[in-house]
Amino acid sequence: MRSTVSPGWSLEAAGVGLADARTILTPASGFIRRYRYSLNPYSGCRFACEYCYARAFAPTAEKRQTWGEWATAKRNAAALITKACRDGTLQSGDAIYMSSATDPYQPAEHRLRLTRGILEAILDAGVQPRLTVQTRSPIAARDVDLFQRFEHIRVNVSVTTDSEQVRLRYEPKAPAIKARLRTARTFVDAGVSIGISISPMLPVDDIEAFAEVLASLNAAEYVSQYMAPPGPIFAAGTLPATLRMAREDGWGLPQYAKAREVIQRVLGPDRPLLEGDEGFAPA
Numbered sequence: 040m041r042s043t044v045s046p047g048w049s050l051e052a053a054g055v056g057l058a059d060a061r062t063i064l065t066p067a068s069g070f071i072r073r074y075r076y077s078l079n080p081y082s083g084c085r086f087a088c089e090y091c092y093a094r095a096f097a098p099t100a101e102k103r104q105t106w107g108e109w110a111t112a113k114r115n116a117a118a119l120i121t122k123a124c125r126d127g128t129l130q131s132g133d134a135i136y137m138s139s140a141t142d143p144y145q146p147a148e149h150r151l152r153l154t155r156g157i158l159e160a161i162l163d164a165g166v167q168p169r170l171t172v173q174t175r176s177p178i179a180a181r182d183v184d185l186f187q188r189f190e191h192i193r194v195n196v197s198v199t200t201d202s203e204q205v206r207l208r209y210e211p212k213a214p215a216i217k218a219r220l221r222t223a224r225t226f227v228d229a230g231v232s233i234g235i236s237i238s239p240m241l242p243v244d245d246i247e248a249f250a251e252v253l254a255s256l257n258a259a260e261y262v263s264q265y266m267a268p269p270g271p272i273f274a275a276g277t278l279p280a281t282l283r284m285a286r287e288d289g290w291g292l293p294q295y296a297k298a299r300e301v302i303q304r305v306l307g308p309d310r311p312l313l314e315g316d317e318g319f320a321p322a
C-alpha cells in the first residue's frame with residue numbers, strides 16, 4: 040500500500056484483515072451491468088446493514104453469518120490498479136462502480152488510506168474513468184481533493200431515513216444520518232457532483248421535512264428503492280427476517296410508494312426520483 044498506517048492503531052482491534060487480491064477490477068454484471076467494472080477495495084463491510092444484499096456474496100457460510108463483523112483490505116489494490124492502467128485494462132472513459140459489495144470508506148480507511156491510494160494511482164496514471172463512488176461514510180470527505188480531479192465523477196451518498204432510531208435498528212454500525220448529510224454538503228460545496236441514494240428507503244418520521252432536506256442538496260441524481268427481495272435488480276436480495284422487521288414497523292410497499300410520491304413532488308418535475316435499473320447509470 041502506498042500510504043502508511045498510523046502507529047498506535049491495530050488492524051485487529053479494528054476487525055480488519057489484510058490480503059493480496061488477484062484482481063481489483065471485476066467485469067460488471069447484474070444491477071450495475073451498464074458499468075465496465077466494479078471496484079471493491081475491501082471485501083466484507085463493517086457497517087452491518089441488516090438489509091444488505093452483499094452478504095450473499097461472502098465467500099463462506101461462516102462469513103455470511105458473521106456479515107458486518109469483518110472486512111479484509113486488499114492491500115495490493117493500488118499496485119493492481121497501476122498495472123491495469125499501464126496494460127490498458129483500465130482506460131479513460133471506462134465506467135467504474137466503487138463499490139458493489141462493500142463501502143469503499145470503511146472505518147479502517149481512515150488509517151489504511153487504501154481507497155485513497157487507488158484514486159491516486161488512477162490519477163497518477165493519467166486515466167480518466169467515469170467514476171461512481173457509492174458510500175455512506177463521512178471518511179469519503181477526506182478525498183474531496185482527489186474527486187475534484189476526476190473529469191467524470193458522481194459520489195452517491197446513501198441517506199436511507201431521517202430517524203436515528205431507525206438507522207440504529209437497520210444499520211447499527213453505520214454512520215449517523217446527520218454526518219452523511221454533512222458529507223454530501225461538503226461535496227456539493229466543493230463542486231463534486233453527488234447522487235442521493237435513498238436505497239433502500241427505511242421508515243421515515245417526517246417525509247415532508249426529509250424530502251425538503253434532500254432536495255436542498257441539489258444532487259445530480261436522486262434514487263430510491265424498497266428493500267429488495269431476491270429478484271432482477273438485486274439477485275441476492277435482503278434477508279426475509281429483515282423484510283419481516285420492516286413489515287412489523289408498518290413499512291411496506293404501500294408506505295414506500297406514498298413516501299416516493301412526496302419526495303417526487305418536493306423535487307419537482309425536472310428532478311426525477313429514479314428507481315430500479317435507472318438508478319444505477321454510470322456517472
Ligand code: SF4
Nearest residue numbers: 084086087088091141
Ligand atoms: S454499507 Fe453497503 S455493503 Fe456495507 S453492510 Fe451496508 S449495505 Fe452492505
